[in-house]
Amino acid sequence: MSAPEGRILAGIADIAAAAWDACLPGEAESHAYYTACDALAAQTGVGLRMAAACAEADGEVVAVAPFFRLNYRLDTPLQGKLRSFGDALFRHMPGLVTLKVLCVGSPYAERCHLGFSPTLDAAGRAAAFQALAAALERQAAEEKAHLVVWKDLAPAEEEGFGRALKQAGFARLGSLPIALLDLPFKDEAAYLATLSAATRKDIKRKLAKAGEVRIAFHTDIAGLEPRIDELYEATRAQSGLDYGELEVLPPGYFGAVSQALGERAVFALYWVGEELAAFNLLLVEPGRVIDKFLGMRYPLAREHNLYAVSWMANVRFCLERGIDKLQSGQTAYASKLRFGSRLVPSTLHVRHRLAPLQWALRSLSPWLGFERFDPDLAAIARKKAA
Missing domain, CATH: 3.40.630.30 (Gcn5-related N-acetyltransferase (GNAT))
Structure with missing residues (x-):
């Protein structure tokens, strides 16, 4: 197989349904699901639109991932009384707490549907992932996104690609478990x-x-x-x-x-x-x-x-x-x-394009995970600590 090359497409509908579903076999949150969600968001103007990245080798799609753009408020994980503080800050200084984000994953799913052709071995998956990641990085740079985020990686994806993301400079944060x-x-x-x-x-x-x-x-x-x-x-x-x-x-x-x-x-x-x-x-x-x-x-x-x-x-x-x-x-x-x-744990991997801010993000990452601010999870953690 030739070296995979990454491509960015305007929508998931631009990838053949058979090729997408072959990379994510058995998923109900399939090509049909995502294209229906995206078509509805486009029609109504409500909800986040999705694009897609794929890796191709020898003319065949060997890896796929959805992604979307988001103006992300840094106080999003905060809930309850802490969220009131974030709302006040946003009203007075919205530019300070809002970042332009390219987010790999979907707003309509609880995991990142990162899929690979079943024909790939471990080395082929690693090469296809690198091609996907490189294409997404180029797109983020072109759009001048402040952050690139890999959203809700499942344990298998975390084990397979977490190290590569760390080597690429991403900070790891806890997401909400499933x-x-x-x-x-x-x-x-x-x-x-x-x-x-x-x-x-x-x-x-x-x-x-x-x-x-x-x-x-x-x-x-x-x-x-x-x-x-x-x-x-x-x-x-x-x-x-x-x-x-x-x-x-x-x-x-x-x-x-x-x-x-x-x-x-x-x-x-x-x-x-x-x-x-x-x-x-x-x-x-x-x-x-x-x-x-x-x-x-x-x-x-x-x-x-x-x-x-x-x-x-x-x-x-x-x-x-x-x-x-x-x-x-x-x-x-x-x-x-x-x-x-x-x-079942989920993880986020986040990188800011400015090195000093990424250093701060990496330093603060143990305290920024979504799971720290969910009321039920916080109560469970307190009970375990008692």
């Missing part, structure tokens, strides 16, 4: 048996009080899109966390994803009488279900314990299909850990 529930169980009872007695009792009590809740699974949500959008926005406002543009979805996102992914996008709908009280978007893969988004109507959701009800519905969904992993994302860690999940 909650993952392993389900090697024959049935629901076997899963419940792994939880504490108090948690089992709590779940059973909440399920017993949810008799009025009707659950239906759909792959077609035609006509329900406005209500689903409303539930998502209500839940986002209720969360108390704010990660800025990184959590803004284009209007119509759920309908577009449903159409793009077909049976790989399953909506669990929770009805109380004629009222749609909650929804859950599940992205279905051969060995994993991604609990992508949960939206609930308050106070109805609390009155019917819909978080616990939806959790157990998702567990049953996986067990009935022989799927042994339920991924439930980067929020509400306390409940997910109590229900048996483990936390």
Whole structure:
């Protein structure tokens, strides 16, 4: 194989779907998913647009990665009272806390979809990664981006390429981990048996009080899109966390994803009488279900314990299909850990184009990770330290 060469493309749609998906086999967050998200952002003017980088050798695509541009506020990791301080600083000196960023990864996924052709060996992957990285660095220099960020590298990518990024001068920061529930169980009872007695009792009590809740699974949500959008926005406002543009979805996102992914996008709908009280978007893969988004109507959701009800519905969904992993994302860690999940780390790699500021960033990196400012993770860390 000839040496790979990196290229920048205006959008993921400019790479053939078969070539992209061959580098990221089995992913529900696939070429179809990303192109649907990007087309919607372009159409509505809401949400972040994505571009793509690829590496080619002998006329074939051998590596791919999405990227996007972001005017990033340095106070984004801060939450609660600390965020109020950041807001005040931004109002008076926006240029001091806002940087132009080229970010490798996606605002619509919780991991960096860095993919490689299955034909590559370890040396070939390393060469393709270097070609991708070089193309992205050239693009960042051309755009005069202050920062280049590799967002949410999973453990396998961190192990494979973290050292190369460090040698290239990047500082490593902790990102928000992903909650993952392993389900090697024959049935629901076997899963419940792994939880504490108090948690089992709590779940059973909440399920017993949810008799009025009707659950239906759909792959077609035609006509329900406005209500689903409303539930998502209500839940986002209720969360108390704010990660800025990184959590803004284009209007119509759920309908577009449903159409793009077909049976790989399953909506669990929770009805109380004629009222749609909650929804859950599940992205279905051969060995994993991604609990992508949960939206609930308050106070109805609390009155019917819909978080616990939806959790157990998702567990049953996986067990009935022989799927042994339920991924439930980067929020509400306390409940997910109590229900048996483990936390899979994610990392950020960041480099400022000005050497003095990069030195400061590297020096401060142990204190700048997102995981330090999430309320649930902070409480868990304090509990462990006590």
